[in-house]
Amino acid sequence: MQKIMIVEDEPKLANHLKSHIEKYGYDVRIVNDFEHVMDNFREMKPELVLLDINLPSFDGYYWCRQIRTESVCPVIFISARIGEMDQVMALENGGDDYITKPFSPEIVMAKIRSQLRRAYGEYATKVEERVLETDGLKLYPERLELSFERKTVSLSKKESDIIESLMERYPRVTGREDLLEKLWDEQTYVDENTLNVNITRVRKKLQEVGLKDVVETVRGTGYRLNVSWKEIKE
CATH class of the missing domain: 3.40.50.2300 (Response regulator)
Structure with a gap:
């Protein structure tokens, strides 16, 4: 319904x-x-x-x-x-x-x-679902879902966009300015702490699927996905 x-x-x-x-x-x-x-x-x-x-x-x-x-x-x-x-x-x-x-x-x-x-319904645009994967971590942007091994969590649109950027740039650093440009249009004023709050939420979602401390802060630059969980599993 x-x-x-x-x-x-x-x-x-x-x-x-x-x-x-x-x-x-x-x-x-x-x-x-x-x-x-x-x-x-x-x-x-x-x-x-x-x-x-x-x-x-x-x-x-x-x-x-x-x-x-x-x-x-x-x-x-x-x-x-x-x-x-x-x-x-x-x-x-x-x-x-x-x-x-x-x-x-x-x-x-x-x-x-x-x-x-x-x-x-009948007029909806049919698109093939995208799946981004990094060493077992899977992001489904259209579903707004993140999964690792047997755990899955729902994401907000901003959380999904941040994780998508981190996975697309991995193993490179995703700059703060790049994230701000992707998440908020130029007409919207963004407080300095807004991105930090959203990064904190992303870290919590990753922790819910069993991945702790995998978003690394690169001082003065931005953030990077740290796949140390692969080393732990091995």
Whole structure:
């Protein structure tokens, strides 16, 4: 059953959408905690998101950008804003479609089905799955999974991109600037600690599959994959 997440701060509208969409056999969940939208997203792993623009604390544009750091699932904006620039902003920030309020529930369903077909169904682009391997460590970028021997962990999109860069550059050093350029576009301000935080997360994921201390910090340059686990196994 495909999952749809609704991020809408009007409870009556959110519940109306939920009831209507569920009639078509979808698993629908409403986000009520607008401070932790991404926590809900990671827990649910929806196939599609219905996202309002006017939300408490952070707007829908912000949350769409956050979703795009981890997923390419379709995002449909639903908003009372009817300006052309609002629709442009929605698409520029990673949205796939835009519906203005008030709307017909059947229009919403038609757009949901269209986006799901494009992303996962008959119109989806068929690509051969890539697998990167370094001495038994396997990365599946399309699945966002990492495995070693019999252990497998799920990754965020940024974690996968970092590991992919390290494996592609191995045994050379992957520069900090190269990682920043790959992970964040030039319009996004990146705090000095942002990359460090993501590297820490990557190390934890590697540790979960049984590989400890395999991402080496090369002072003043960047990071390098250290395959010392091969020596230990031998």
